[in-house]
Amino acid sequence: MAVTERTESFADLVVDDPREFRVHGSVYTDAEVFAAELERIFERTWVYAGHESELPAAGDYKTILVGTQPVILSRHEDGKVHALYNRCRHRGAVVCRQERGHSNFFRCRYHNWVYANNGDLIGMSQSTGYPDDFDRSAYGLVPVSRMANYRGLIFISLSEVGPTFDEYLAPARKYVDAWLGRSPVEQLEVLLPPHRYEYPGNWKLQAENGYDGYHGNYVHLSWQRVLQLSKESTVEEVQKYRQEGAARGLPRGHGLLERPGSLNPASSWTARMMDRYPEYAKAMSAKYSEPQLIDLSARRNIFIFPNLYLFDTHLRVIVPKAVNRTEVQLYVYALQGVPDAINDGRIRGHERFYGPAGFGAPDDIEVFTEVQTGVRARGHEWNLFCRGQHRERVENGERIGHTTDEAPQRALYRQWQLEMSKP
Amino acid sequence: MARRPAKAVKSVLSAPEAERFLFAEARMLDERRFDEWETLFTDDGSYWVPIDPRKALGQGVSIISDDRKRIHERVYRLTQTPVLDQNPPSRTIRFVSNVEVEADGAGTARLRCRQLITEVRPGGLGQAGMNAVRLFPASCEYRLRRDGARWKIVQKKVVLLDSDQPHYNLSFIP
Numbered sequence: 001m002a003v004t005e006r007t008e009s010f011a012d013l014v015v016d017d018p019r020e021f022r023v024h025g026s027v028y029t030d031a032e033v034f035a036a037e038l039e040r041i042f043e044r045t046w047v048y049a050g051h052e053s054e055l056p057a058a059g060d061y062k063t064i065l066v067g068t069q070p071v072i073l074s075r076h077e078d079g080k081v082h083a084l085y086n087r088c089r090h091r092g093a094v095v096c097r098q099e100r101g102h103s104n105f106f107r108c109r110y111h112n113w114v115y116a117n118n119g120d121l122i123g124m125s126q127s128t129g130y131p132d133d134f135d136r137s138a139y140g141l142v143p144v145s146r147m148a149n150y151r152g153l154i155f156i157s158l159s160e161v162g163p164t165f166d167e168y169l170a171p172a173r174k175y176v177d178a179w180l181g182r183s184p185v186e187q188l189e190v191l192l193p194p195h196r197y198e199y200p201g202n203w204k205l206q207a208e209n210g211y212d213g214y215h216g217n218y219v220h221l222s223w224q225r226v227l228q229l230s231k232e233s234t235v236e237e238v239q240k241y242r243q244e245g246a247a248r249g250l251p252r253g254h255g256l257l258e259r260p261g262s263l264n265p266a267s268s269w270t271a272r273m274m275d276r277y278p279e280y281a282k283a284m285s286a287k288y289s290e291p292q293l294i295d296l297s298a299r300r301n302i303f304i305f306p307n308l309y310l311f312d313t314h315l316r317v318i319v320p321k322a323v324n325r326t327e328v329q330l331y332v333y334a335l336q337g338v339p340d341a342i343n344d345g346r347i348r349g350h351e352r353f354y355g356p357a358g359f360g361a362p363d364d365i366e367v368f369t370e371v372q373t374g375v376r377a378r379g380h381e382w383n384l385f386c387r388g389q390h391r392e393r394v395e396n397g398e399r400i401g402h403t404t405d406e407a408p409q410r411a412l413y414r415q416w417q418l419e420m421s422k423p
Numbered sequence: 424m425a426r427r428p429a430k431a432v433k434s435v436l437s438a439p440e441a442e443r444f445l446f447a448e449a450r451m452l453d454e455r456r457f458d459e460w461e462t463l464f465t466d467d468g469s470y471w472v473p474i475d476p477r478k479a480l481g482q483g484v485s486i487i488s489d490d491r492k493r494i495h496e497r498v499y500r501l502t503q504t505p506v507l508d509q510n511p512p513s514r515t516i517r518f519v520s521n522v523e524v525e526a527d528g529a530g531t532a533r534l535r536c537r538q539l540i541t542e543v544r545p546g547g548l549g550q551a552g553m554n555a556v557r558l559f560p561a562s563c564e565y566r567l568r569r570d571g572a573r574w575k576i577v578q579k580k581v582v583l584l585d586s587d588q589p590h591y592n593l594s595f596i597p
Contacts (some may be wrong), residue, residue, distance in 0.1 A: 196587070199516070351486075356590040357486050
């Protein structure tokens with residue numbers, strides 16, 4: 001580790017000052033901070049692992065990294081998804097190397113121990129080398145400590161202690177429900193494979209950006225010009241829209257950027273789709289009251305601490321790989337119970353802006369790398385997250401700011417500080 | 424002197440002609456003559472960079488699945504708007520090889536080739552993401568259609584060798 005001015009305590013790297021909330025630059029660059037984040041945040045709190053629709057059939061699996069630890073999500077014949085440590089109980093090799101696939105069992109390639117999709121040890125080669133009373137049931141793949149499936153979203157925790165899943169999700173739950181509510185059957189199907197990008201910068205730069213309502217007019221001016229070219233909206237209209245709504249910092253590190261809902265097809269995606277597709281309007285109106293419809297037609301970028309964003313087109317998963325290397329996976333999904341044309345339009349719209357060759361996301365990634373380089377300069381050591389502190393209001397535990405304010409980022413770093421303070 | 428018969432417009436694409444076409448296209452992109460590149464496409468032309476090449480165009484999400492309008496937007500964005508991701512711009516060199524011409528109907532042709540794009544974005548010392556030389560090997564398929572005196576692209580499909588792996592910045596035209 002480089003010699004720095006950093007204090008010993010990670011908690012001191014965030015200063016929750018009422019006028020000047022600030023974060024120390026070393027949170028993006030210090031490998032010791034990063035190692036502690038993996039251990040204290042990713043390997044301890046609830047983290048998003050995947051969506052049920054990625055594993056539709058018994059035998060389907062995907063592998064993920066939680067912090068530094070390899071984990072398998074596997075659908076067993078019992079219909080349940082199991083989250084298992086990807087480590088043979090014998091000599092420690094992974095039992096699955098693919099990113100995703102379908103298999104009747106997991107077989108360790110080293111000495112041929114075989115496990116069922118729920119982790120049970122069902123086969124050992126040359127088993128006479130073990131006594132007759134060797135208890136196979138004690139040597140299955142180890143399940144992670146806790147798992148929760150919230151309406152298809154699968155979260156896991158590698159720790160037995162800490163808040164329950166319900167406590168963890170509670171502050172963001174109603175927003176998750178509204179996000180899912182755009183499907184009249186409240187279901188979505190992830191369309192594989194995901195968009196993936198990787199940038200030479202810290203994972204929190206993506207976390208800070210997804211609900212940042214301040215950067216759009218500058219980083220995405222190019223995008224606004226493209227919209228103007230195609231006569232979809234003028235730069236002025238987009239910039240005006242970006243003044244509306246709210247940025248909300250929620251308890252437990254969650255947060256969101258919200259553009260107002262409306263039943264006016266000119267200003268809301270849901271209303272526009274209902275206007276265009278009568279069968280969608282019928283299904284939605286049958287299910288929801290008018291105030292509910294207005295609420296769920298709001299456009300929200302919802303961050304679930306520490307690694308998930310819910311966007312209108314995709315689930316975004318942040319995968320920290322090194323202090324200055326991050327992978328981001330964008331799982332585009334189809335809303336169920338809506339006309340195919342709606343989903344086709346959503347997917348094409350997603351491709352237009354997102355992914356490593358989209359018209360918007362690469363501009364964001366570009367500025368992440370600029371921050372990653374800039375914070376190495378130590379003329380001053382703190383990044384400011386104080387925008388809108390003077391005009392923030394508190395309602396039901398939410399800190400609500402102007403759409404361009406940094407209320408959600410402050411929520412992220414308050415939770416970061418809390419988790420990083422626990423040895 | 425006997426007048427030679429007017430040279431008939433050939434409706435079959437020869438291998439040398441295919442190479443000339445592909446090399447010229449590669450140089451247009453390397454030299455960032457994007458407006459000119461855009462004119463290579465037919466009015467119904469498309470440009471496709473799939474993640475999973477086994478899927479059909481339009482099925483699921485692609486890295487790029489531009490119809491003709493979106494190709495124009497892509498070129499407009501790169502040439503007329505204040506992009507960050509191509510400022511500074513990528514320098515590229517494209518090697519095109521293994522060119523195969525597949526017979527098709529009269530006036531249409533299918534090409535296969537391999538391409539290796541070497542890309543670098545120059546920047547100041549120590550700038551994250553800058554100055555790293557990146558390689559993008561890919562298999563390409565073209566569907567061409569004769570349009571008067573020239574061949575035009577009906578579809579260009581570029582399958583990156585690591586199409587399903589994460590990429591940093593593919594905003595130069597791969």
